[in-house]
Amino acid sequence: MNRITIKLFATLRERAGVAAIEREYPSGTSLSEIWGRLLAEYPGLGGHRDGIAYAVNHEYVTADYCPRDHDEVAFIPPVSGGLDDPPWIGSIAIGREAIDPVALEREVADPSAGAIVSFAGTTRATNSGRRVTRLEYEAYEPMALLEMRKLAHEAGRRWPIIRIAIRHRVGVVAIGEISVAIAVAAAHRGEAFEACRFAIDRLKEIVPIWKKEHFEGGEVWIGCQTSHPPELHRH
Secondary structure (H helix, E strand, O other): OOOEEEEHHHHHHHHHHOOOEEEEEEEOOHHHHHHHHHHHOOOHHHHHOOOOOEOOOOOEEEEOOOOOOOOEEEOOOOOOOOOOOOOOOEEEEEEOOOOHHHHHHHHHOOOOOOOEEEEEEOOHHHHOEEEEEEEEEEEOOOHHHHHHHHHHHHHHHHHOOEEEEEEEOEEOOOOOOEEEEEEEEOOOOOEEEHHHHHHHHHHHHHOOOEEEEEEEEEEEEEEOOOOOHEEEEEE
């Protein structure tokens, strides 16, 4: 028997009512089989029968992967380390402190750079006709940092950038505050623009960070929506 730790995030954590589970399974049990058993044990997870990603020890794997004894398994709902960093990789961080985009631009500045392009995502006061009161972010931090570093590597392979730095907040982010920021320096503006856009788009696609929107009258996980009723909580 293999004893594994199962991690659940965002909507999955709320529906199961637990963030971490210890279970034993026979050797050769695949992740898809483990997920099926969790669905039977926690029926509330049924709203995410499709679209789940799998990770073992902070790396994405396929559904037929069979975890081993003492592995950490993460079931990851859809989302809105280990590498030798090349010289274009700046600091990459996740934290609760406020993000200073000017400091991020200073970090990537270089005498050979003819352009610095930065992106800052801020919390807006309205969304889909709702009055938003705040956002709250949750991350699978070890894996999120690894995936952020991977996308920074990819940006440097696609475009001749000089440096890239990324910040993302977790916890509560008030209206008007910055939740994510990326700064890219390159010799020319075209490469800087393209690399920065790629980085934020890719971050929202693959990095396991989830956003809960708190609005007047309720709350909802953005990007995790399904037809399952528990997705939307009203006060």
